[in-house]
Amino acid sequence: IKMPEDSGKELTMVTCSAPVNIAVIKYWGKRDEELILPINSSLSVTLHQDQLKTTTTVACSRLFQEDRIWLNGKEEDITQPRLQSCLREIRRLARKRRSDGEADVDTAGLSHKVHICSVNNFPTAAGLASSAAGYACLVYTLSRVMGVEGELSVVSRQGSGSACRSMHGGFVQWIMGQQGDGKDSLAQQVEPETHWPELRVLVLVVSAERKPVGSTSGMQTSVETSILLKHRADSVVPARMKEMIEAVHKRDFTAFAELTMKDSNQFHATCLDTYPPIFYLNDVSRCVINLVHRYNRHYRETKVAYTFDAGPNAVIYTLQQNVEEFVQVVKHFFPPETNGGQFLKGLPVAPTTLSEELKQAIGMEPMVKGICYIISTKAGPGPRVVEDPSEHLLGSDGLPKESA
């Protein structure tokens, strides 16, 4: 076990980073609000931290008077129940380790307060799955500080459901579990990020505005009012999970892609079947969907898939050989603002030209300013410790550094 930095001194500080994940079989709806237990299993792809990540520093010291947390430069309310769940659970696991006689735990540290500082390298409110990365990072970093090993996804799950899937890299399933205490509701890696190197991901950021209905209350209303959601959870998702896991194992892109699109649409269908109805897709999202179907139809092959979470941003899955052309297609039909900043971020994508035939086959009106920018990325690893001490977000006084 790696010892936290500066153990034995007055201040222990650890910095970690954790990834975002995008579900291909969606989680929407809880059977237990407090423990965050879902009504169906789900499966996601963990994205690479080079493009999207949360970085969190936790400092632990007997000199701290209270737990405190700063998110993206602003101090937030530490008493927020989800944060409290994570802190409480990690401390409980740490005490358990101590009482199980694991000698190398700094016992004094368990009663110390913590200062937590966290930043995303992407806009928080843009619906880019930030709560998953955030809580996964928090839990992982706390575990490194307090010397907790082993199964951690049950802890991050209690911060935000989808955060449990961010505890692993590659292709991850969140097994819904059956127990009332939630101990069997946890995430498991299906395949590592190295399994499918040709798989690529494009995040189309439609708007950086806040999403209209938050996921927590949205899914609660859906569970309460949508009859179709119950049917989905009981009768549709179990079979889809099996099919998706098989598609991942076999690297069957066609099956992976079609299931992904169907599941995204079904999730949004249950939002529409909610009362009052919830709309996460807007006209830009619908255009992206139509674009993908027309592109695939032109080639008579499922080359590209879309999925949408609880927000208008599109996540596109495709294989390496299709990335250049599809990025060009997006640029053509969603022309960027001329002075709107860098349109394509992340992994480099070479420009290419589109044939007239393809443009005509798609035959849609370009939608100017529909998409703000594209992040090009791929599957990536789970949370990790950041070794470089210059990356700590807190200073030796336990307060956020100037630049953080």
Added chain:
Amino acid sequence: MSEDSGKKLTMVTCSAPVNIAVIKYWGKRDEELILPINSSLSVTLHQDQLKTTTTVACSRSFQEDRIWLNGKEEDITQPRLQSCLREIRRLARKRRSDGEADVDTAGLSHKVHICSVNNFPTAAGLASSAAGYACLVYTLSRVMGVEGELSVVSRQGSGSACRSMYGGFVQWIMGQQGDGKDSLAQQVEPETHWPEWLCLEVSAERKPVGSTSGMQTSVETSSLLKHRADSVVPARMKEMIEAVHKRDFTAFAELTMKDSNQFHATCLDTYPPIFYLNDVSRRVINLVHRYNRHYRETKVAYTFDAGPNAVIYTLQQNVEEFVQVVKHLFPPETNGGQFLKGLPVAPTTLSEELKQAIGMEPMVKGISYIISTKAGPGPRVVEDPSEHLLGSDGLPKESA
């Protein structure tokens, strides 16, 4: 009796209404006979505002069946038209062979000329196929002397047309038989049952999308649709019929909104997905929910068909304010023609409190016009001979 019986040309003109479903039909279990996967319920709208008028002329001097729709000659061999013609003629022959003396037997082998117009734009997606086929079947029945149950015939032209065979509140019973004889429409309550009940047809700026292939794809690909048809609609039909009997607007309205949303949810669950709702539709939906929430009462309901138009249901006492709310949030174009058509609606002012409670930004040109109407009667004969759309030569009159 048909006009001019015994002479060379028989001509009858009828008009038939539009209907808007509150429990939606979407999906067939038989494509040819047009048998649905679930029952549905609709409100028949008043013909003073929306109707199809059809003239059928029958003569032994006609060489072939012909049809003109909204001024343009169309293909009479189109299968749905053929189904209706064939079925009506079959029923007429049956009446003759059953010994009903007053049928002009010669007429059964005569060809027909059909001319039909809508008093609303066809491309606006205002449920025109229902009115059109209902009118066709009703008029043919008057010409050929066919009485009794006709909705099974119009159903074969267009499913929802069977509901336009009656006024007021109408259900289309899905039926169980393979031959479709028990899949027919029935009046639940007449149009006089709920006089306070009003309807606003809100026309958005967009082309409609065809529903036949859409619903076929839905049946083939949406598992949520199957569940809807089997497990959700039967209970909703019962609740809706009860709400209509009791004039319970709250129950009627909430079921209407939920069913509209669920129908569109199954479209989204189709592969590839079908979108009938757009940003204007969403705004109307949000507007209605905020309006109702402000009053803590379900005063207004929306429903959307397989097209861009919104249909709003409300009671008489709410119509003036709600029309004003719509005008405020969807300001009409200044030179866009008459914005409010149909039954007169007095202007009114909105309180600041209401505007703030709704809290939405106006959207210019989101809505082209509003037709204000109410529940209305079923198809009827047009007695005035000047309203015939065909001349005595059996061809469309100049002005038609």
